Amino acid sequence: MGYLDNILFAIVLIAGFAFFASNVKKIIRNINLGVDLDRKDNPKARWANMALIALGQSKMVKRPIAGILHIVVYVGFIIINIELLEIIIDGLFGTHRIFAPYLGFVYDILIASFEILAILVIFAVTVFWIRRNLIRLKRFIHSDLTGFPKSDANYILYFETVLMVLFLLMNASDLHLQNVPGGVFHKAGSFPVSQFIAPVFNGKSNELVVLLFEVFWWLHIVGILVFMNYLYFSKHLHILLAFPNTYFADLNPKGKFNNLESVTKEVKLMMDPNADPFAAAPVDENAVPAKFGASDVQDLNWVQLLNAYTCTECGRCTSSCPANQTGKKLSPRKIMMDTRDRLQEVGKNIDSNKGIFVPDNKTLLNDYITPEELWACTSCNACVEECPVNISPLSIIMDMRRYLVMEQSAAPMSLNAMMTNIENNGAPWQYSQQDRLNWKNEN
Ligand code: SF4
Ligand code: SF4
Numbered sequence: 001m002g003y004l005d006n007i008l009f010a011i012v013l014i015a016g017f018a019f020f021a022s023n024v025k026k027i028i029r030n031i032n033l034g035v036d037l038d039r040k041d042n043p044k045a046r047w048a049n050m051a052l053i054a055l056g057q058s059k060m061v062k063r064p065i066a067g068i069l070h071i072v073v074y075v076g077f078i079i080i081n082i083e084l085l086e087i088i089i090d091g092l093f094g095t096h097r098i099f100a101p102y103l104g105f106v107y108d109i110l111i112a113s114f115e116i117l118a119i120l121v122i123f124a125v126t127v128f129w130i131r132r133n134l135i136r137l138k139r140f141i142h143s144d145l146t147g148f149p150k151s152d153a154n155y156i157l158y159f160e161t162v163l164m165v166l167f168l169l170m171n172a173s174d175l176h177l178q179n180v181p182g183g184v185f186h187k188a189g190s191f192p193v194s195q196f197i198a199p200v201f202n203g204k205s206n207e208l209v210v211l212l213f214e215v216f217w218w219l220h221i222v223g224i225l226v227f228m229n230y231l232y233f234s235k236h237l238h239i240l241l242a243f244p245n246t247y248f249a250d251l252n253p254k255g256k257f258n259n260l261e262s263v264t265k266e267v268k269l270m271m272d273p274n275a276d277p278f279a280a281a282p283v284d285e286n287a288v289p290a291k292f293g294a295s296d297v298q299d300l301n302w303v304q305l306l307n308a309y310t311c312t313e314c315g316r317c318t319s320s321c322p323a324n325q326t327g328k329k330l331s332p333r334k335i336m337m338d339t340r341d342r343l344q345e346v347g348k349n350i351d352s353n354k355g356i357f358v359p360d361n362k363t364l365l366n367d368y369i370t371p372e373e374l375w376a377c378t379s380c381n382a383c384v385e386e387c388p389v390n391i392s393p394l395s396i397i398m399d400m401r402r403y404l405v406m407e408q409s410a411a412p413m414s415l416n417a418m419m420t421n422i423e424n425n426g427a428p429w430q431y432s433q434q435d436r437l438n439w440k441n442e443n
Contacts, residue, residue: 005091006091006094009092009221010091012222016228023232024232026347026351027232027237029347029350030305030309030347031309032302033297033302033305033343034303034304035300036301037303039248039303041251042251045251046248046251047247049251049390050243050246054242054243054245054246054247054389055243057074057388059386059388059389060388062386063316065127066131069127072120073124073125073128073160076120076164077121077239079117080117080164081224082110084221086098086099087220091221096185096186096188097174097186100186100188100189107188107189108190109190111171111188111189111191112191112192115191116192116193118167118168121160125157125160125161125164126161129154133154138319139314139316139318140153140315142318144318144333144334152233152234152235152236153235153313155230156234159230162223163220163227166219166220167220168197169194170217170220171191171193171194172191172194172195172198173201173209173212174189174194175189175195176201176202176209177213179198180206180209184206238310238389241309242312242389244306245306245389246389248303249392250392250395254384255381260292260402263292263406270426292402292403292406293400293401293405293406294364294365294396294402294403295364295365295400295403295407296365297339297343304339304395304399305339305343307339307391307392308337309343310389311333311337312389313333313336316386316387316388317382317393318332318333318334319386320383321383322378322382323376328373328376329370329372329376330373332383332394333393334373335369335373335397336391339368342362342363342368345360365403365404371404371410374404375401375411375412377397405419417430
């Protein structure tokens with residue numbers, strides 16, 4: 001490559017990383033719109049969770065076919081991109097396979113393993129495509145996965161295939177140029193897969209094959225930069241966010257709810273037979289939240305917003321949700337997708353109003369998620385158990401229900417009756433406390 005190519009490459013590289021950095025900044029800003037929450041406790045357990053669930057993909061393999069294929073794509077994609085480092089150095093300094101002389105036979109092993117992984121990735125991606133588009137697994141054709149989210153999943157599969165094919169074509173043309181009499185390129189690498197592709201260049205002039213090599217090289221690296229920037233718009237963001245998401249996930253047992261301190265105090269007072277209801281209780285202004293529960297994304301905590309960006313849209317939650325299975329409107333996957341969509345909308349609002357959110361007469365509640373969906377939840381935690389990246393759709397559902405009940409008194413009639421009974425009788429039944437033991441007088 002000449003100097004002009006190196007300069008052009010530097011410009012493309014800087015532009016790609018700059019655009020990516022600006023989008024990462026937006027994501028962090030949006031996640032920080034959430035309510036503060038301390039998740040610094042127990043770092044040992046958190047690192048273990050991250051290593052096991054994000055890196056080791058322990059929850060993915062609960063469904064073995066998808067799990068193992070996913071590991072192939074994940075490992076393949078990450079490891080092959082190690083070569084990116086060499087490509088970047090070659091591109092910037094006009095060298096060719098700069099690591100080869102330093103790594104010797106290790107280099108050959110590396111390139112050979114990249115090629116084998118590339119072919120495995122193509123195989124796994126093809127199976128994924130077949131599952132989505134030919135076998136049409138129920139969770140991939142569910143009504144909450146239409147429009148862009150449906151196409152997005154396919155775009156990613158196409159992207160990955162094209163990148164792997166370009167990688168192999170790049171190697172094949174390179175190998176041909178290494179083997180021509182006089183050797184246009186120096187000998188470097190071992191090519192167990194692309195050696196079968198290289199013969200297609202036989203009979204072509206060296207100039208043409210060098211040109212083709214450069215085309216494959218450029219398309220490959222530009223493709224990677226485009227893919228990196230596409231992540232911001234895609235569910236594929238999980239390849240990065242699964243790590244912080246599993247680290248900051250709730251460590252409490254799944255059935256444990258986070259009670260509001262101010263409400264807990266009230267209830268304890270109500271249940272304490274020795275409490276004097278007329279005694280002036282000290283009012284702790286800080287303990288009373290400005291708003292109970294959540295009606296919009298800014299009312300959710302930052303971990304819930306991180307959850308929304310991390311959702312892989314795999315639908316494992318929805319496929320195991322009893323409410324969804326019995327035909328209710330609720331889909332925990334949709335809860336996460338709606339939260340992300342609304343968060344993106346709020347973020348765009350802030351971007352176009354000089355850093356300030358201007359009320360847009362919309363909220364996550366009603367405009368995205370309806371009370372009907374929220375009240376269909378049985379709070380069984382199946383969605384949390386199933387999620388391969390430790391997301392909790394249930395926590396968002398509960399916070400939004402809390403808002404409906406405590407801010408709007410908008411619970412279903414049966415619940416309102418129960419809550420009135422608890423308030424008046426200290427129990428969910430319609431009897432006064434004095435009548436509780438009447439049953440034993442009956443014959
Ligand atoms: S907790 Fe609610 S949303 Fe999650 S699986 Fe159970 S019923 Fe569905
Ligand atoms: S919440 Fe988890 S299980 Fe549900 S779609 Fe998202 S990643 Fe999959």
